[in-house]
Structure formats: C-alpha cells, structure tokens
Amino acid sequence: MTIAERKAREKKRKRNTILEAAEKLFAKEGYHTTTMDNVAEATDFSKGTIYLYFKNKDDLFFTILDERLDTHIRELKERLSKTIDLKETIVELVTEQLTFFEKHHYFFRLTIAEQCKIEKTPGSDLRQHFLKKQMTFLMMIEEALSSRMSAGKQYPFSARSLALCLMGSTHAHMMNWLMSRGQQDLQKSRDEIIQLILNRIEV
Amino acid sequence: MTIAERKAREKKRKRNTILEAAEKLFAKEGYHTTTMDNVAEATDFSKGTIYLYFKNKDDLFFTILDERLDTHIRELKERLSKTIDLKETIVELVTEQLTFFEKHHYFFRLTIAEQCKIEKTPGSDLRQHFLKKQMTFLMMIEEALSSRMSAGKQYPFSARSLALCLMGSTHAHMMNWLMSRGQQDLQKSRDEIIQLILNRIEV
Amino acid sequence: MTIAERKAREKKRKRNTILEAAEKLFAKEGYHTTTMDNVAEATDFSKGTIYLYFKNKDDLFFTILDERLDTHIRELKERLSKTIDLKETIVELVTEQLTFFEKHHYFFRLTIAEQCKIEKTPGSDLRQHFLKKQMTFLMMIEEALSSRMSAGKQYPFSARSLALCLMGSTHAHMMNWLMSRGQQDLQKSRDEIIQLILNRIEV
Amino acid sequence: MTIAERKAREKKRKRNTILEAAEKLFAKEGYHTTTMDNVAEATDFSKGTIYLYFKNKDDLFFTILDERLDTHIRELKERLSKTIDLKETIVELVTEQLTFFEKHHYFFRLTIAEQCKIEKTPGSDLRQHFLKKQMTFLMMIEEALSSRMSAGKQYPFSARSLALCLMGSTHAHMMNWLMSRGQQDLQKSRDEIIQLILNRIEV
DNA sequence: TATGAATGAGCGTTCATTCAT
DNA sequence: TATGAATGAACGCTCATTCAT
Structure with a gap:
C-alpha cells in the first residue's frame, strides 16, 4: 500500500524532527532545564503532539x-x-x-x-x-x-x-x-x- | 575584637557545613534534583537560614x-x-x-x-x-x-x-x-x- | 426507500453500540475517569466517529x-x-x-x-x-x-x-x-x- | 509553652478552614470538577499552601x-x-x-x-x-x-x-x-x- | 541571626474536541 | 461516513524564594 507506506514514512519523518530538535535542546540546556514546551516550540508541533510520539x-x-x-x-x-x-x-x-x-x-x-x-x-x-x-x-x-x-x-x-x-x-x-x-x-x-x-x- | 573574630569564625564554620552537605547532595542527585529543602534538612538549618549565607x-x-x-x-x-x-x-x-x-x-x-x-x-x-x-x-x-x-x-x-x-x-x-x-x-x-x-x- | 431505511437502521444500530459500551465504561470508571479514547477503543470506532453520533x-x-x-x-x-x-x-x-x-x-x-x-x-x-x-x-x-x-x-x-x-x-x-x-x-x-x-x- | 500551643492551634484552625471549604466544593461540584485552584481560591490561601497541610x-x-x-x-x-x-x-x-x-x-x-x-x-x-x-x-x-x-x-x-x-x-x-x-x-x-x-x- | 509558613510561577501530562483527508 | 493526527487549555503538583516573627 503506497498510502500506508507514505503515512508510515511521514510519521517517521516527524518523529525524527522531534528527536533532532530535542537532542539539540537537551544538549544545550540539560535535561531539566529543557521543558516540553521548549521542545514543542522548537518543532512547530504543539505540546500535546509530542506525546503522540513519545510516552x-x-x-x-x-x-x-x-x-x-x-x-x-x-x-x-x-x-x-x-x-x-x-x-x-x-x-x-x-x-x-x-x-x-x-x-x-x-x-x-x-x-x-x-x-x-x-x-x-x-x-x-x-x-x-x-x-x-x-x-x-x-x-x-x-x-x-x-x-x-x-x-x-x-x-x-x-x-x-x-x-x-x-x-x-x-x-x-x-x-x-x-x-x-x-x-x-x-x-x-x-x-x-x-x-x-x-x-x-x-x- | 575577639568577640567579632569569634563570630566571624563561627559564621565561616556554619557556611562550610552548608557547603559540604550541599556538595554531597548535588553530586549524588544532581543540581535540579537537589532541593533547597534537602540541603536544609542535611544541615540542620532551616531553609531560610541557607539564604542568609548564599544568595x-x-x-x-x-x-x-x-x-x-x-x-x-x-x-x-x-x-x-x-x-x-x-x-x-x-x-x-x-x-x-x-x-x-x-x-x-x-x-x-x-x-x-x-x-x-x-x-x-x-x-x-x-x-x-x-x-x-x-x-x-x-x-x-x-x-x-x-x-x-x-x-x-x-x-x-x-x-x-x-x-x-x-x-x-x-x-x-x-x-x-x-x-x-x-x-x-x-x-x-x-x-x-x-x-x-x-x-x-x-x- | 428501502435503502434509506436500511441506512437509518444501520445508523441506529451503531449508535446503540456506542451507547452500550459507554454505559458500561461510565458506570465502571465514572464520568471523568472514562475518556473518549476509552469509548472509542471499546466500540471499535475511531474517536472522531463518536462525535458523528454525539455532539x-x-x-x-x-x-x-x-x-x-x-x-x-x-x-x-x-x-x-x-x-x-x-x-x-x-x-x-x-x-x-x-x-x-x-x-x-x-x-x-x-x-x-x-x-x-x-x-x-x-x-x-x-x-x-x-x-x-x-x-x-x-x-x-x-x-x-x-x-x-x-x-x-x-x-x-x-x-x-x-x-x-x-x-x-x-x-x-x-x-x-x-x-x-x-x-x-x-x-x-x-x-x-x-x-x-x-x-x-x-x- | 503557650507559644507552641498557640501555633499548634493556629495550624489546626487553618487546616479546618481548608477542610470546610474543600468539603463544600467537592460536594457541590464533585471530586474531579473541583480543582486545587478552586480550593485555594475558596480559602484565600495560595495553591502551594494547601499542599503544606495535605499531601x-x-x-x-x-x-x-x-x-x-x-x-x-x-x-x-x-x-x-x-x-x-x-x-x-x-x-x-x-x-x-x-x-x-x-x-x-x-x-x-x-x-x-x-x-x-x-x-x-x-x-x-x-x-x-x-x-x-x-x-x-x-x-x-x-x-x-x-x-x-x-x-x-x-x-x-x-x-x-x-x-x-x-x-x-x-x-x-x-x-x-x-x-x-x-x-x-x-x-x-x-x-x-x-x-x-x-x-x-x-x- | 534564625525560622518556617506562605507564595506563585512553572512543570509534565492528559484529554475533549476539531478538521483535513 | 469514517479516520486519527493535531491541538491547547487545564490539571495536579513542586520548589526556589520571600518575609513577618
């Protein structure tokens, strides 16, 4: 299914966007100083969305x-x-x-x-x-x-x-x-x- | 002034008590996980007192x-x-x-x-x-x-x-x-x- | 219209599926503890679909x-x-x-x-x-x-x-x-x- | 110690203030609908203070x-x-x-x-x-x-x-x-x- | 100097609701 | 009609800091 594949790939891409933005933030500011709001802002996703990808x-x-x-x-x-x-x-x-x-x-x-x-x-x-x-x-x-x-x-x-x-x-x-x-x-x-x-x- | 000296020395001693207790805590638990309450407990001073010695x-x-x-x-x-x-x-x-x-x-x-x-x-x-x-x-x-x-x-x-x-x-x-x-x-x-x-x- | 009737009946049936599943959940867990996600899962409908049947x-x-x-x-x-x-x-x-x-x-x-x-x-x-x-x-x-x-x-x-x-x-x-x-x-x-x-x- | 007694009594009084306000709210709105903010407002304490009296x-x-x-x-x-x-x-x-x-x-x-x-x-x-x-x-x-x-x-x-x-x-x-x-x-x-x-x- | 009650901003997380597909 | 990804407001709770005593 091209449509399912495309979706899966899209999802992976978004997940990676978050991972990369978060990696940068965590490294720059440390775990505790980085807030989920920060991550959300950095990814142009809303905070709730982050939780769709990570528990x-x-x-x-x-x-x-x-x-x-x-x-x-x-x-x-x-x-x-x-x-x-x-x-x-x-x-x-x-x-x-x-x-x-x-x-x-x-x-x-x-x-x-x-x-x-x-x-x-x-x-x-x-x-x-x-x-x-x-x-x-x-x-x-x-x-x-x-x-x-x-x-x-x-x-x-x-x-x-x-x-x-x-x-x-x-x-x-x-x-x-x-x-x-x-x-x-x-x-x-x-x-x-x-x-x-x-x-x-x-x- | 012997009395002033004694006071100064006493103050220094207390300051050190706090520093040592805090060092241990910070190292064990990390900066963010250590609370001022923890420090206070570990020193037998009250929380407010810590702020008399450190800003x-x-x-x-x-x-x-x-x-x-x-x-x-x-x-x-x-x-x-x-x-x-x-x-x-x-x-x-x-x-x-x-x-x-x-x-x-x-x-x-x-x-x-x-x-x-x-x-x-x-x-x-x-x-x-x-x-x-x-x-x-x-x-x-x-x-x-x-x-x-x-x-x-x-x-x-x-x-x-x-x-x-x-x-x-x-x-x-x-x-x-x-x-x-x-x-x-x-x-x-x-x-x-x-x-x-x-x-x-x-x- | 038999076709319209059938549709209407089908709709009613689905609506009832939701009602029954939801009743069970609400009673077991309480209003606030039951989430729309829970209802969706219990009905095999998606969350959005529930909103087609209930405001x-x-x-x-x-x-x-x-x-x-x-x-x-x-x-x-x-x-x-x-x-x-x-x-x-x-x-x-x-x-x-x-x-x-x-x-x-x-x-x-x-x-x-x-x-x-x-x-x-x-x-x-x-x-x-x-x-x-x-x-x-x-x-x-x-x-x-x-x-x-x-x-x-x-x-x-x-x-x-x-x-x-x-x-x-x-x-x-x-x-x-x-x-x-x-x-x-x-x-x-x-x-x-x-x-x-x-x-x-x-x- | 009159001073300790007074403090203890004062603390009890405040605790009761919170209990009564909260009882009213919980009864009127239910457990979930009542927020800790609500309780705080109703008692003229701040939210944090409530947590000094109840875990x-x-x-x-x-x-x-x-x-x-x-x-x-x-x-x-x-x-x-x-x-x-x-x-x-x-x-x-x-x-x-x-x-x-x-x-x-x-x-x-x-x-x-x-x-x-x-x-x-x-x-x-x-x-x-x-x-x-x-x-x-x-x-x-x-x-x-x-x-x-x-x-x-x-x-x-x-x-x-x-x-x-x-x-x-x-x-x-x-x-x-x-x-x-x-x-x-x-x-x-x-x-x-x-x-x-x-x-x-x-x- | 020493206290500890009080504060309130800020955090992680949830969830009802919407909407493009 | 059906989906489920995305939203964002709101919650419970924490904790550095202040201040009246």
Whole structure:
C-alpha cells in the first residue's frame, strides 16, 4: 500500500524532527532545564503532539541517547572489523570517535553528562537500559583492543586502561573543540592523539 | 575584637557545613534534583537560614565548584612547582588529579557534568566565572607542560594536546572507578596511564 | 426507500453500540475517569466517529441516562397500570425497581451518583433535562401511590414519603448487593423490604 | 509553652478552614470538577499552601470523608448506647441520621456519591480505608438493631435488611430535602419514616 | 541571626474536541 | 461516513524564594 507506506514514512519523518530538535535542546540546556514546551516550540508541533510520539519526557530523552548510541556502535563495529593490528585499530578508533562526535556533538554532550549521574537511585528503566548499553560499548572496544594485542608481548597496561585512555583523550579534545566553538582542527587533534599514544614521548 | 573574630569564625564554620552537605547532595542527585529543602534538612538549618549565607541556589552551587577548584589549583600548583623535567611533571600531574578526585569525587562529577552544558545563553555570571576559571586551570597545566618541553626537541603534539590527553585519560579512569563503585585500584590506573603516555606502545 | 431505511437502521444500530459500551465504561470508571479514547477503543470506532453520533461527551453521557430512564419509566408505568390496591402497587414497585436495576446496574450507579451533584451552577442543559425527568419519575410514583391510598383512611405519612421510603429502601439494598458483588439474593431483599413496609414491626 | 500551643492551634484552625471549604466544593461540584485552584481560591490561601497541610488532592478528599464519618460514628454510638428496645433504637437512629446530615449535608452528598464508585480498580489506600470504615459503620448499625430484636420473636426480615431500609429511607428523604433546597421539614420526614416503619400500613 | 509558613510561577501530562483527508 | 493526527487549555503538583516573627 503506497498510502500506508507514505503515512508510515511521514510519521517517521516527524518523529525524527522531534528527536533532532530535542537532542539539540537537551544538549544545550540539560535535561531539566529543557521543558516540553521548549521542545514543542522548537518543532512547530504543539505540546500535546509530542506525546503522540513519545510516552513522556524520559522516553524522549533516552530514545535520543539510545538510537544515537546504536548507530555509533554500528559504525564503529564496521570500521573495526577491517583492522588487523593494534596500531590500525587505535587509529580507526580515534578517527571514528572524532568523526562521529563532530557530526553528533549534541549527542556527545548528552552522553558525557549522563555518565556523571551515577546516583544510587536506579532511575527509570530507560536509564538503566542506556547505561548498560554504554557499558557494552566500552567492553566492545576493550575486546577489540585486547584481541589485537599480541599474545607474545608484555604490555605494561591492560586493554581496558588503553581503551579508557583513548576514549578519555578523544573526549577531552572534543570538549576542547566545543569550548572553542569548533574553531580548532579536529583532524590535527586526531593526529596528535595518535602520535601521543603510539610514539614514545621523549622525556 | 575577639568577640567579632569569634563570630566571624563561627559564621565561616556554619557556611562550610552548608557547603559540604550541599556538595554531597548535588553530586549524588544532581543540581535540579537537589532541593533547597534537602540541603536544609542535611544541615540542620532551616531553609531560610541557607539564604542568609548564599544568595540563591545558583550561588550555593557555584560557590562549591569554585572553592573546590581553587584548592585543586593551589594543590596542583604546589606539586608542579617542585618538578623539573617533563616526565616528572606528567607523573605529578596524573598523580595529583587522581588523588584529588578520589578524595573529592563529588566535585569531580559536578565539574564534568557542568562542562557539558555549553549553552549560548550566558547563564548566570557565576557560571561564566566558573567556566573561565576552568579554562585558566587548563592553561596552567598546558603552560607547566610547555615549559618542560625541551626547546631543542621536536614533539609531534602540542602542549595543549598533551594536557588534554592526560586529563582525559585520568577522567576516564575516574569515571570507570566511579562506575565500579570504587572497587578498582586507582594506584594501578595511575601507573598504567603513565606507562601508556611515556612508553612507546609496541605495535 | 428501502435503502434509506436500511441506512437509518444501520445508523441506529451503531449508535446503540456506542451507547452500550459507554454505559458500561461510565458506570465502571465514572464520568471523568472514562475518556473518549476509552469509548472509542471499546466500540471499535475511531474517536472522531463518536462525535458523528454525539455532539460531545456530555451529550453521550446524558443520552445514556436519559434513554435508560425512559425505558425504566415505561416499564414501571406498564406494570403499575395493572395494579389496583396499594399493597399490590407497592409490591410491583419494589419488584420492578429491583428487577430493572439488577439488569441495568450500570445505570443504577450512574443515576445515583449524578443525583448527588446539586450544584447551583446550572450545568449543561442536558443535565437539567435529566434531573427534571428524574423528578417527574418520582412524581409519577408518588401519584401512583396516592391514587391507591383509600380516600377514607387516614395515613400517618404522605404519598411522597412512602415513595421515598420505598425507593430509598430498594436503593440501599441494591447498593448492598453491588458491594457484595452480586452474591446476595435480590429476591430475598424484595420480600424483606415488602414485609418491612407492609407489616407492623413488633416492637 | 503557650507559644507552641498557640501555633499548634493556629495550624489546626487553618487546616479546618481548608477542610470546610474543600468539603463544600467537592460536594457541590464533585471530586474531579473541583480543582486545587478552586480550593485555594475558596480559602484565600495560595495553591502551594494547601499542599503544606495535605499531601495531595486525594489526601484532602478522604481526610474530609474520614474525619466526618468519625464524628458521625461517635455521635451515633453515643445516642444508641442509651436505647434499650428496638423501637427506641429505630427512632434514635433515624433522628441522628437526619440531624447529622442536615448539619453536614455536604458530607452527605460526598458519602453517597463515593459509594457509587465501586470500581474494580482498588483506588488509593485512602479510598480503601474509607470504604472499610463505611462498612464498619453499617455493621455497627446492624448489630445495634440485631441486639434489640427480641430473641423470642420471629421477624420476617433480617437486621441487615432493616438497617438498609432505615438508612435508605433517610437518605431518600435527605436527597429530597436537598432537591427542594431545604424547604421541606425534616422533622416531619422523621416522623413519617418512623410511622412507616413502625406501624402497619393499612392496605 | 534564625525560622518556617506562605507564595506563585512553572512543570509534565492528559484529554475533549476539531478538521483535513 | 469514517479516520486519527493535531491541538491547547487545564490539571495536579513542586520548589526556589520571600518575609513577618
């Protein structure tokens, strides 16, 4: 049915409009400061309409995080599947992170901010679900690195530590980039990170 | 005036009581989820009294961040003042960061979370002030590293990039430590980070 | 026009589908708790369609009450038309009430609940209309009783008071029946009410 | 402490102001139609203030019902404690009901309306609590009657049925009184009900 | 200085109603 | 006739802030 298809596509399109507007707002202002009114205004829908597409504010919020993380995971997986040795893997990892976050820097901010809230209160199921997925993401990276670390060699650091340093370094550069309002060259950041990690610092 | 001094000291003490209780709450629950009622309860002062010491919630919040960052800067400065070469500097930097954040992990969370909200809307002056101080902090580190980078050598990365990688790496390990609820060994994290940055990775 | 007739009948049938589903919902959940969405779901019509048959929620609600009360009145009238003396009339009255309400206990709840809201604000015209019809119903019963009260005898109560006692007693038994979720014997209730009203209580 | 006492009394007074205003509104308009704004307006408190005295709308609503029913029960108990034979008991019962409801006719409406909502959904704990208390009330009356029914005599009705008829009859007369906006004589209603129940209707 | 009762703007959410298709 | 997406007013409730005591 072309007519049903068209409707479904239209619905998807509208849903995406909301997601994108909301992502921007949440990233700029934070979860609590962003109101559903704000989202409605930003989308040219009325407030009630938002609730036709998302059950509530939490649902909207975590859907954003979740779907973005999914594509992030997918893209990274694909990229890493082509690498063989550790060096390549590190290069691809850093590159992918910076590329993805440059494109989705709204998501970047959200995801970092969300990590900080390690409250005891379990929060909604949606939140739990997202945190779990994030852990999985980290473990995926750890494993990718681990499998490329030569069995014969002795490394003075664990795969997890390497993963954390790589992610932390890219995050810090991203943050710096955001602070400078995008005036810095992320390509250069990439090279510097890679150099730093892969080559001995002459002390 | 001994009597005036005593009063002043007493006032300072009470102010600190509030700051400490509030820091804990803000870090555990986040800025918005923490209410002034919560703070009042946690301090055994009444809600009205909090307002005698802090102009409003924002003032309370950023005073916490600000004063903590001050001591962080002071301690780091002192530690770095004793280092001479780059290696030493890096070691001390990483050590100080992890030590300080382990002790003040409440502050750690707050400060990271706050960085993420890069609104165009300037926010309160307090916020602006804090962000500026954070930038200063980063520049201080950058300078400390820069001054120890031998003039004669060629580094394939800038001092800023090195600063970012170091901070990012420690942050990531801190986050990981928080996620595991403090079950990991931060001392080991320190060593791994230093190894990773200072020694060539055999690829 | 057979075709027009068929259409008209079809329309009536659909209208009734809605009325019955709505009656059940309103009685179970109450007026405010029942949403037009609920009604739509229960009828397999879409929400918009409901509005083709009823001007608004109030119209739907009071149409239910009104039409049920009409049949109640009609049935009672018919039954009472066959009675001659007071005793018979009382018996038939109680019997009819219990029979009807047992069958239409949804209506029973609604009608009682509605009586309680005696606002000064006139409410919708529909509400006024229904309340008036209810008054008429009461007067009809009063008259039926009055006309059977022997002109020669002195009664220590008015026909209205008798009417109120009879209706109140049946209502109370109905309520009791509903509370026990239909586990009590309404036939027995009928006999007891009649005994109570018609025979002297030996004190 | 006179000062603490005064405060406590003042608080109680204000609480009562709210309860009375709310009772009136709920009775006139019904639970759902009455808004917390309405209550606030009617009390000259602000909306927020209402929430200092009652946890939420439900709490406010059922507190009204509950406290009124408590005094109703207490007063009835006291009155019935002085009666010996069945006749007296019936007289006192009817008298108490009409007297109490005349004074608290707002409560009367509320309590009847509430009985009608016998939804499956259990509702709040408060609701459950109130319904249970109402059942207890009915059983108390049943027992009072039962204990005065001579062991030696045969009654063609149960104590419960008698209780239901008495309460239903008074309720019906109350409703009639409310409909006529208090223009009827409740004293006369009382006599008629008693005559009707206690003397044989000459048929 | 310390209190805590009072405020009221603002939030997330619901739902009767409309209207283009 | 039938649909269901869209609306927006209105609700219950929260909480930062004030102020009389």
